[in-house]
Amino acid sequence: MADVSGAVLDPGMNPADPAVVLTALLTGLEATEAAIIRLHALREAQLAVAQDVAVAIAASERSGSTPGAAAELAARSVAAEIAGVLRMSDRVVQGRMARAADLVARFPATMRAFTDARINAAHVRTIHDAGARLDETVRAEFEQIAVAASEGETPHRAKRIVERVAERLAPRSLTERHRDVQEHRRVWREDLGDGQKALGLIHSAAIVDGIYDRLTQQARAVAVANSQAAKEAFESSDPGSLGDPNDARTMDQLRADLCADTLLTGAASGHDTPSGLLTAIQARVEVTVPVLTLVAADAGSGTGSGTPFGARTEQPAELAGGQPIDTHTARTLAGGATAWERVLTHPVTGAILAVDHYRPNTDLRRLLHARDSRCRFPTCGLPPAAQDLDHTIDAAYGGSTEEGNLGGLCRRHHVLKHQTAWKVKQRGAGILEWTSPVGRTYIDRPPPPVTFTVEDPDPPPGSGIAPAPF
The missing domain is CATH 1.10.30 (DNA Binding (I), subunit A)
Structure with a gap:
């Protein structure tokens, strides 16, 4: 473990001198960062050992399963054990175990530099990713150059050199590799909290840049039209007019809204049939909405008037899986629903x-x-x-x-x-x-459903709570 005593000022130093304080601070930060890097390296080594333990378990317990299936189940079991301690997803842990084992086994020079705190975790990821496709015959040469290029340099700056070296030593051309990785193009969602999600897309670099450029051009056209309409000091009544003087959205917001509008309402012209079978498919969203949220008139106004203990009358709705969404969106979706299913919950526990x-x-x-x-x-x-x-x-x-x-x-x-x-x-x-x-x-325990709960399931008379409208 690194000595971080330098972070404490020597009693003989003048604390009023900024240069003295800054010097001591830099010394302490340098020692602290080195200690953190060494701990990250130790964690990678431990995860690699966990992968070895899974391999040993698979070898000792395999009965009727293929070697691959036995190894996968053993890795799942060990990852689940570790995930319970780290409070992480066992899928993430299993992936990190496999990555750590590969790093320790195939990139020894990188691991030594990591353990010595000569490079940090971001450098290691760059070297590992770039060198993953290299043959055993050239990997040692690649590591030597990549580690040297990373020492004393930021990961972002070192990345360009590391990737160029990997490309020079790669057994297959970029064109061949691109053809393979395009098989894994996909779209996914990621929870962000506060009723938002991120939509990710993996596709050809040219396609993604083209999508972003088209959205930018469209957003710029809307922004210019908005600015022009504002200068003319009136809002056009022409339904074909693009400008809106009251539209204050930023370029990022315009790009996001245009992308959502296109994906939700546009036609997949390159894939659709003449009769528009794909265009006829509408988005489907499963949402759970507390009944008081649908009937409350004080949405977003703080605590509801007349409710016990000043509790909020309207509560967030949820998408399937537990993602909260805002009340306005929930009511919009509810208004277009053609059927409902009622879930009855306990007024106190929510069961x-x-x-x-x-x-x-x-x-x-x-x-x-x-x-x-x-x-x-x-x-x-x-x-x-x-x-x-x-x-x-x-x-x-x-x-x-x-x-x-x-x-x-x-x-x-x-x-x-x-x-x-x-x-x-x-x-x-x-x-x-x-x-x-x-x-x-x-x-x-079962995750609590979206529900309005109070201390007393039977509110006193005059509490202001209206009976449910069903």
């Missing part, structure tokens, strides 16, 4: 009591879908659409098909439960108790 539906099997599925709005394995947050309904006690061993013996698990953790030493028990009220292969216990 789900029933779901309105007629057929028993579907009723039970709806009930569990509402109760388990994410995978019920600790640290996992996949939404209901990705779940299997798992019998905690297998039906083959007498387990009943009822709420108290069922839980929603994503396919990854469904397999983990049945194929590894992870065990689960039902503790009532939807609470699951998981026991790991080394004996650690994790409690997973």
Whole structure:
């Protein structure tokens, strides 16, 4: 561990001299940063050992499974164990284990420089990513140049040199590699909080730059038209006019709105049929809205008047999976809905009591879908659409098909439960108790639904709460 005592001023120094203070501060920061880098390197080494442990477990416990399947299950089990301690997704942990093992095994010079704090974690990622495609015969040469280029340089500046060296030594051309990686083009979503998500796209660099440039041109055209309309000091009544003097959106906001408008309403001209089959497909969003949010008149105005304890009458709605969204969007979506399903919850605990539906099997599925709005394995947050309904006690061993013996698990953790030493028990009220292969216990409770709850389920007369309109 590095000595960080230099961060404390020597009693003989003059604390009023800024140069003296800054010198001591720089010395302390340098030592602290080096210590942090060494700890990051130690964590990578530990994750690499975890991967080796998974390999050993797979070798000792394989029975009937293929080597690849046994190794994958063992890695899942070890990753889940570590994830419970680190409070991370076990998918993320498993990926980091594999990456760390590859770094330690195939990039020894990079790992030594990392451990010595000559380069930091960002340098390591750059070298590892760029050198992943190189053959064993040239990787040592690449590491030597890449590490030397990274020492004493920022990761951003070093990246260009590292990638150029990797390209020079690569066994296949950029054109060939691009053809392969284009097979993995995709679109994904990422939660950001406050009712927002990010939409990501992986595609050809030329395509992505073209999309961004077109959105920028469109946004600039709108901004120019807005500015022109404002100069003319009137709002055109011409429906074909582009300018709006009251439009104060920034270029970033305009690009985002134009992109959303195009994706939600535009036609996929390069893929659609003459009859417009793809154009006819409309976006579908599953949302849960508390009834008081739909009927409240004071949305976004703070606490509702007349409610007990000054509690807010309207509560956020949720997308499937638990992502909160703003009240205005929820009401807009609700206004266009053609059908509703009512979920009854306990007024104090928020526990789900029933779901309105007629057929028993579907009723039970709806009930569990509402109760388990994410995978019920600790640290996992996949939404209901990705779940299997798992019998905690297998039906083959007498387990009943009822709420108290069922839980929603994503396919990854469904397999983990049945194929590894992870065990689960039902503790009532939807609470699951998981026991790991080394004996650690994790409690997973059903995520609370969106609901308005107060201390007293029966509000006193005159409280101002109107009865529900159904």
